[in-house]
Amino acid sequence: MRYLLVREDIHGEEEDVLWGRCAEVEGLFMDPPPLPREVLTLRGCPRESLLVQAVAAGTEQVRLLGDGMLSIEPTDPSKDGPPRFWDLEDTAVLAQWPTPGDPGRVDVVVGTGVREDDYLGSKRLPSSPRFDLWFPSIGGDSQSGGCRSIDGLFTPRPQRPTQPVNLIGCEPAAPLQALLCRPLPQEGDPITLWRLDRHGRTMTGYRLDLNIVEARPSVLGGALIDLTITDPGDDRPTLAARAVWEIWSDGVPTRPNQWAQFDAEGRSEWLDLTRVGPYGPQGLSGGTYHLDGQHxxxxxxxxxxxxxxxxxPGANYGRDLDSVQDYLCGGPSVVPPFTLVWHHAxxxxxxxxxxxxxxxxxxxxEETVNLLREYGVTVVLQ
Known part of the structure; x- marks a missing residue:
């Protein structure tokens, strides 16, 4: 059995409950189709923001901003509810001009794919919203800017076709058996699908709604069953994750540079499986470490x-520069001062x-090297 079905208590008030085990999951890995292209006008972006500065510095007619995120922050959450979030995919600047009547601001027109948040509350725009934007290509992990309003954001968007997932060779526990005793289709609880390696260690988890549309005797035989569940969402593990997960299914990697064979997407999936640590009370300092920069x-x-x-291998010292900075201040077992020899820099x-x-x-x-040196690491570039 390579997967566990677990009902997690996200509030930490009760124990997690095992719903079942299954041998395989078919259809889990899927690259999401590209979002339909839309045109948005970001009204009243401050000239001093990173976004406007980056757009103004561009020499090409269309400046690529890449993937980003938009949040709408209500001034008064007690009246307008929590913030709402959108993903902006493959964003490109189409035009810009000074905001009429406000020389300190700029209107920016972008082409992008828009993925709405799944907020179930009112879709009404807050009475005094704040629009904040993040584009890692220009701002790293920091906010890139904001605007006063966005034309074209609140429009109906078509529903994507569902892509079911099949749980193969399931061994249901009592909660799942009780659910299957009811007529199908059946809506179940949010479940975490835990992927195990061959040692029984949990590699990673994926949350899905256990909405069952079909149950049948398993193709693997015996008393096992196969279940078909409706589309679990757009954030499935990508196709690149499949090969990465297979390597990790043998256990935490012990050889360096096994990630080097993968493209950027596969490397990102690899990073998602790494664990930081081990942690020490104070952390180890001193010594010399060698970074293999060939890949x-x-x-x-x-x-x-x-x-x-x-x-x-199998560990990380930060998933972005912000967390690298956190670890340099203490936490994982290696803390400055120490020497890092960066080969093939x-x-x-x-x-x-x-x-x-x-x-x-x-x-x-450059910023990585500067950050390490700022916190007391002697970086030797070779």
Missing amino acids: VTDRTGLLLALGEALLG DIARRALAGHILHHLGASYF
Whole structure:
């Protein structure tokens, strides 16, 4: 059995409940189809924001901002509810002009794919909203800017066709058996699908709604059953995750650079499976560590190589520069001062030269080196 079905108590008030086990899950891995393209007008963006500065600095007619996020923050959550969030996919700037009547602001027109949040409350715009924007390509992990309003955001969007998932070779526990005694289709509780490695260790988890539309004797025989559940959502593990999960199913990797064979998407999935640690009361300082930079050709590769250099395969020393900074202040078992010898550093320097963190005026490679040195690491570039 490679998967557990677990009803987790997200509030921490009760124990997690096992709903069943299953041998395989068919249809879980799927690359989401691209979102339909839409045109949005960001009204009243401050000229001093990173967004406007980056757009104004562009020499091309269309500036690519890439993937980002939008949040609408209510001034008074007691009246208008919690913040709402949207994903903006593959965003490109189409035009810009000064905001009429306000020389300190700019209107920016973008083409993008919009994924709405799943907030179940009122879709009404808050009475005094604040629109905040994040684009890692220009702001790293920091906010890129904001605007006063957005034309075209609140429009009906078509529903995507569902893509069911099949749970193969299920061994139901009592809660799942009780659910199956009712007529189908049947709506179940939110369930976490835990993927196990061959040692029984939990590798990762994926949340889904156990909405069952069909139950039948399993193709694996015996007393097992197969279940078909409705589309569990847009955030399924990608196709790139399948090969990564298979490597990790043999246990936590023990050889360095196993992630190097994968593209950026596969490396991101690899990083998701890593664990930080171990933790120590004070952390170990001193000593010399060697970073193998032969495969550091993107941001994720840099983080993976750094984690392996300091903590070994299967661990990470931060999933972004903000968490690297946190760990440098204490936590994982390696803390400054220590020496990091970065071999083949020019590979990362060249590969990340175009990944400029505009709020810092440095490339991702340069900022990583600067951050390490600022917190007491002696970085030797070779």
